[in-house]
Amino acid sequence: MSLRYGILGLLAEQPLHGYEVKTRYEALFGGTWDLNIGQVYTTLQRLERDGLVGEVGERGDRGKQRYDLTPAGRDALHDWLQTPEEEPPQLRQDIYLKLLLISRLANGNLDTLLARQRRVYLQRLKDLGELEHQARRQGRDDLVLLVQGAILHTEADLKWIDVCADESRRAAHSIGGTHQ
Amino acid sequence: MTQVIELTQVSKVYNGGAAQTALDGISMSVASGEFVAVMGPSGSGKSTLLNMVAGLDRPTSGRVCVGGRDLTGLSEGELAKFRRTHVGIVFQFFHLLNDLTVLDNVLVAAELAGIKRSAARQQATALLARLEIADKADVYPAELSGGQRQRVAIARALVNRPPLLLADEPTGALDSRSGDQIMELIAAINASGQTVVLVTHDAKLAARHAQRVISMSDGRIVDDAVLEPAAGTRSLLTFQREEARR
Numbered sequence: 001m002s003l004r005y006g007i008l009g010l011l012a013e014q015p016l017h018g019y020e021v022k023t024r025y026e027a028l029f030g031g032t033w034d035l036n037i038g039q040v041y042t043t044l045q046r047l048e049r050d051g052l053v054g055e056v057g058e059r060g061d062r063g064k065q066r067y068d069l070t071p072a073g074r075d076a077l078h079d080w081l082q083t084p085e086e087e088p089p090q091l092r093q094d095i096y097l098k099l100l101l102i103s104r105l106a107n108g109n110l111d112t113l114l115a116r117q118r119r120v121y122l123q124r125l126k127d128l129g130e131l132e133h134q135a136r137r138q139g140r141d142d143l144v145l146l147v148q149g150a151i152l153h154t155e156a157d158l159k160w161i162d163v164c165a166d167e168s169r170r171a172a173h174s175i176g177g178t179h180q
Numbered sequence: 181m182t183q184v185i186e187l188t189q190v191s192k193v194y195n196g197g198a199a200q201t202a203l204d205g206i207s208m209s210v211a212s213g214e215f216v217a218v219m220g221p222s223g224s225g226k227s228t229l230l231n232m233v234a235g236l237d238r239p240t241s242g243r244v245c246v247g248g249r250d251l252t253g254l255s256e257g258e259l260a261k262f263r264r265t266h267v268g269i270v271f272q273f274f275h276l277l278n279d280l281t282v283l284d285n286v287l288v289a290a291e292l293a294g295i296k297r298s299a300a301r302q303q304a305t306a307l308l309a310r311l312e313i314a315d316k317a318d319v320y321p322a323e324l325s326g327g328q329r330q331r332v333a334i335a336r337a338l339v340n341r342p343p344l345l346l347a348d349e350p351t352g353a354l355d356s357r358s359g360d361q362i363m364e365l366i367a368a369i370n371a372s373g374q375t376v377v378l379v380t381h382d383a384k385l386a387a388r389h390a391q392r393v394i395s396m397s398d399g400r401i402v403d404d405a406v407l408e409p410a411a412g413t414r415s416l417l418t419f420q421r422e423e424a425r426r
């Protein structure tokens with residue numbers, strides 16, 4: 001997650017000191033994210049070094065020092081906000097590797113792994129569903145969005161497990177298994 | 181714990197052109213008060229399983245006990261009586277009688293079970309109120325939305341206070357908002373002590389409301405998972421930490 005641009009975004013609303021940045025950033029994520037204060041100060045220092053933020057008022061003790069966006073910081077934030085995310089799709093590489101290896105081993109039976117993996121995802125859906133419910137109750141529509149994203153990803157993970165199970169079943173049938 | 185449902189080595193083979201094994205030696209039980217979801221690809225035997233428990237169909241072999249009664253030995257008449265008093269069933273497409281009002285749709289089920297008209301009316305009215313469709317009592321099904329029709333079907337299923345509510349894709353024909361509401365209702369009904377077995381394709385709804393998820397494939401149970409109570413914010417925390425590590 002980009003703390004750098006997160007901080008720029010918060011400072012675009014008003015000048016803040018480090019501790020205010022920490023608490024506001026955490027509030028954005030509804031308390032699901034603990035930010036290390038040291039990390040905030042380090043990031044602020046780097047942003048200042050890069051000319052994207054500047055100190056406001058007298059230079060004092062670092063806890064009280066407020067920062068504001070520079071014009072260059074405002075431009076950088078604007079560009080970042082309008083840039084689509086191009087991170088590669090998240091592949092479930094470890095599961096994939098396990099599936100491949102299990103299916104290659106003699107008598108490799110995928111059912112156990114698939115069932116266990118399905119349980120993990122179902123439990124995650126249950127937990128996320130509760131989180132969505134809580135966010136809704138607190139009127140946190142922004143947090144609801146975040147959780148819904150996670151729910152949709154988990155549903156996709158489950159669908160993929162179903163596809164794997166289907167494929168495994170087909171393979172078992174075509175080998176002329178004992179079934180039917 | 182009392183077992184409301186107990187299946188022992190239940191198989192069902194449909195004899196068409198080619199014999200079709202819909203259930204292949206299913207053994208499982210459901211305790212009183214549980215909320216169990218049944219999931220699996222289409223054709224995996226979910227509806228057949230539910231029909232066995234509902235007494236709508238008979239197994240080719242094996243034993244089906246519901247509420248301590250062995251359904252396998254019952255005559256057609258006894259089975260029909262069992263269905264009217266021991267189970268409530270809700271389907272994807274509601275199956276309401278279109279030329280009866282909402283209230284009469286619910287009352288018919290009570291009358292078939294031999295409940296006195298005045299008692300039935302009281303129970304039906306209370307249920308319609310609980311399901312928030314009291315104002316639709318004198319309306320015909322054609323005038324109702326899908327979500328409202330499903331509420332009527334649930335009232336009809338519950339009017340005889342059956343110990344067991346069976347639901348086969350009850351949200352399958354509804355938009356997601358109405359579907360959520362129907363599931364909230366079913367969850368509330370379960371919270372007041374009713375045993376519920378729900379067949380659904382919707383993993384989110386199953387995970388949200390059921391304490392246990394049975395997964396089927398090819399007429400067999402491939403997993404029977406008891407879920408932990410929902411863990412609030414903790415899970416998302418770990419979720420994000422993982423992402424941050426990349």
Ligand SMILES: Nc1ncnc2c1ncn2[C@@H]1O[C@H](COP(=O)(O)OP(=O)(O)O)[C@@H](O)[C@H]1O
Binds near residue numbers: 200220222223224
């Ligand atoms: N009345 C029937 N006659 C013949 N085959 C049937 C009948 N009912 C179900 N089947 C077959 O039994 C299998 C399981 O069906 P079903 O229980 O409806 O699956 P699901 O509800 O999981 O989609 C399927 O292959 C289906 O074609």
Ligand SMILES: [Mg+2]
Binds near residue numbers: 226227228
């Ligand atoms: Mg079905």
